Amino acid sequence: MLRIPDLEGRAVLITGASTGIGAxxxxxxxxxxxxxxxxxxxxxxxxxxxxxxxxxxxxTVRLIRADAADPEALAAAVEEAATGLGxxxxxxxxxxxxxxxxxxxxxxxxxxxxxxxLNARSVVVASRAAIPHLKAAAAGGNSGFIINTTSIAGRNGxxxxxxxxxxxxxxxxxxxxxxxKELAPFGIRVNAVAPGVIETPFQDRFALPGQLADVAASVPxxxxxxxxxxxxxxxxxxxxxxxxxxxxQELQVNGGQLMI
Numbered sequence: 001m002l003r004i005p006d007l008e009g010r011a012v013l014i015t016g017a018s019t020g021i022g023a024x025x026x027x028x029x030x031x032x033x034x035x036x037x038x039x040x041x042x043x044x045x046x047x048x049x050x051x052x053x054x055x056x057x058x059x060t061v062r063l064i065r066a067d068a069a070d071p072e073a074l075a076a077a078v079e080e081a082a083t084g085l086g087x088x089x090x091x092x093x094x095x096x097x098x099x100x101x102x103x104x105x106x107x108x109x110x111x112x113x114x115x116x117x118l119n120a121r122s123v124v125v126a127s128r129a130a131i132p133h134l135k136a137a138a139a140g141g142n143s144g145f146i147i148n149t150t151s152i153a154g155r156n157g158x159x160x161x162x163x164x165x166x167x168x169x170x171x172x173x174x175x176x177x178x179x180x181k182e183l184a185p186f187g188i189r190v191n192a193v194a195p196g197v198i199e200t201p202f203q204d205r206f207a208l209p210g211q212l213a214d215v216a217a218s219v220p221x222x223x224x225x226x227x228x229x230x231x232x233x234x235x236x237x238x239x240x241x242x243x244x245x246x247x248x249q250e251l252q253v254n255g256g257q258l259m260i
Contacts, residue, residue, distance in 0.1 A: 018044075035086075071125045
């Protein structure tokens, strides 16, 4: 991987970083010399394995456990990251889940709450807690950043009982634009990455029978994405040297499945 000098020494909190895209991001940022706050909740063994790999490679990582759907716990996790890493230069809001597939006609309030609390409210809560630290970083000459993980499902409406998930990601996309307008004057850039269908434990859990093969056959790139395929987009958006004038954008990483 190419070295991006202005990411070295940066302190970055990544939520939902024990598996899939989040784990790839933790490894990717650590490989750039960034200090990584690796947030997780239920996947403790996986988080510890990622952290051990980072440390074995000479990187700096701090494990932080919290339920992202719990506002108080998540806000405390942001503070723990800032304290443990010495400061906070960037936040990547990556925690999320479909929770379960359910059609709108059958979805109850509990389904709505479970998806929106984890995927949408967590972005607002974590960002709010991080903003004072990011402002301090920017005031000290280190451009702060927030990168939100959205999804192709936030644009195509999703299907097969994934509608609530897609709607939560559409919310995150609009939050990205709103926060970008508010925070740009303070030297904090806010952007998003929208992965397509990526081969991760998420798909192992939620993909419908035959769905992944059908999607792979329809993607212009001729394959599904990998978690590592997503890392470069986040590194680009985190680097002020590469993306100082990129604000409020949603980068599509989907192999051509959706072209905007």
